[in-house]
Amino acid sequence: MKRTSDLDRVASAAVRRPPGVVLKGQFTEVLRSAKGKLKGIYLRSDTETYAVKLPKYLRPMLVRELVPGTFVQVWAYFDEEKWRGLNLLPLPEDEAIALQETWQLSTPSPTAAVSAVAALLPTDSVSQSPKPLCVKVCRKGSCFKQGGRKIMQSLAAEIAADPTLQHVSVEGVGCLKACKRGPNLKLSNSKKVITGVTPNKALDLVRKHA
The missing domain is CATH 2.40.50.140 (Nucleic acid-binding proteins)
Structure with missing residues (x-):
């Protein structure tokens, strides 16, 4: 040819x-x-x-x-x-979860990192530093299609634009076991799964707990 x-x-x-x-x-x-x-x-x-x-x-x-x-x-x-x-x-979901677990084992947790820095700072500075907050949004099929994607996009945009929310992160996770009541999310400072979330409700939760 x-x-x-x-x-x-x-x-x-x-x-x-x-x-x-x-x-x-x-x-x-x-x-x-x-x-x-x-x-x-x-x-x-x-x-x-x-x-x-x-x-x-x-x-x-x-x-x-x-x-x-x-x-x-x-x-x-x-x-x-x-x-x-x-x-x-x-990444396939199982591989993504395995990668996250590897990171958690190989790097200090946000809480540990903050504690290490806190030991070197004056008391006043420590008391003013907000604790890291991670918003874990379900990425499984129905939850994600029902609004999980919009929640993650909305939160990511708001966090990027607001200097007071720079200690907040958004993470897509596996099933939170409440598929019929989705979209669902969970905050890193609580074990409770919050169901029926909208972008506005998610932002209200972040501002309340951040």
Whole structure:
């Protein structure tokens, strides 16, 4: 078969491209250009956060399918001081849970980290520091479709815009065992599962407990 110039360019690019790796972690926020255009994602691992530029054909899924807090895997390579992605897929639920558990074992808990810092600060400073709060939103099928996705998006946007909520994080988790009463969430400072949540109710809960 006769090679076309396009095929030659693709083959040439593949030869020049550095070896790739699979990055696994949590999608925390969208990577944007100085003009606000979608360019890729910030991917948090247990040791650092990567800024990964994605090809144009993958960028629409950042709006349609992914929400901050989703665990993903990105096929990427490092070139010209930047991470460049080739493909992106959500991590299977069991693998995402296993990854979270590994992180919890290998890194100090937020409470422990705050306690360590608190020991070095004057009493007045310690008393003013808010405790970390994690909002755990059910990502299982029906709950997520009934409003879990909107809750995560709404909370992530509000937290990013409000300096007083920077100690609050949002995390997608497995089934909270209340599917028929979803959407459901749980706060890290309580064992209670809160059912029938709306974006506004979720924000009210955060402001009350933050």
